[in-house]
Amino acid sequence: MEKPTSALISEIAGEIDCGNECYYHLTTKQLICIPNPDLLASADEEFYDNFYKSDIEKIASSRDKYLKFEVLTSHESFKIMEEFAHSLADLAMKNKLIQILQQRHPFRHFKHTIDHSEFREDWFTFKQQFIEKLIIETFQMHTSSEE
Numbered sequence: 386m387e388k389p390t391s392a393l394i395s396e397i398a399g400e401i402d403c404g405n406e407c408y409y410h411l412t413t414k415q416l417i418c419i420p421n422p423d424l425l426a427s428a429d430e431e432f433y434d435n436f437y438k439s440d441i442e443k444i445a446s447s448r449d450k451y452l453k454f455e456v457l458t459s460h461e462s463f464k465i466m467e468e469f470a471h472s473l474a475d476l477a478m479k480n481k482l483i484q485i486l487q488q489r490h491p492f493r494h495f496k497h498t499i500d501h502s503e504f505r506e507d508w509f510t511f512k513q514q515f516i517e518k519l520i521i522e523t524f525q526m527h528t529s530s531e532e
Contacts, residue, residue, distance in 0.1 A: 398516040
């Protein structure tokens with residue numbers, strides 16, 4: 386398998402961050418992204434089943450030809466927030482975020498704090514790069530298992 390392009394890795398990372406699962410066809414190089422059904426409201430199930438039916442069937446008919454990239458678990462998302470907090474040189478913000486992560490509702494409070502800070506763009510860049518590393522690792526694991 387040839388090395389994935391940075392554009393492909395970036396696209397998959399963006400889709401995962403939006404709550405979509407991505408399936409990369411190893412032969413055709415086609416990328417199919419569909420919302421994670423576990424994240425949908427029950428009212429959206431019929432729409433989901435109808436709108437994504439052909440993609441779901443395509444994936445199901447040849448699952449072994451697709452490399453799957455899943456939505457981050459809450460544990461993985463928490464780890465990204467934790468690593469971001471520890472990476473900050475600004476001690477006041479670093480300590481504030483570390484404290485938030487130890488309290489109730491860390492995701493909500495972290496988001497609120499970041500959204501109202503000068504570190505918002507740094508956070509988005511950090512998260513994108515972290516997800517991209519996970520994607521590269523998935524491609525590498527697949528490549529090494531082919532050998």
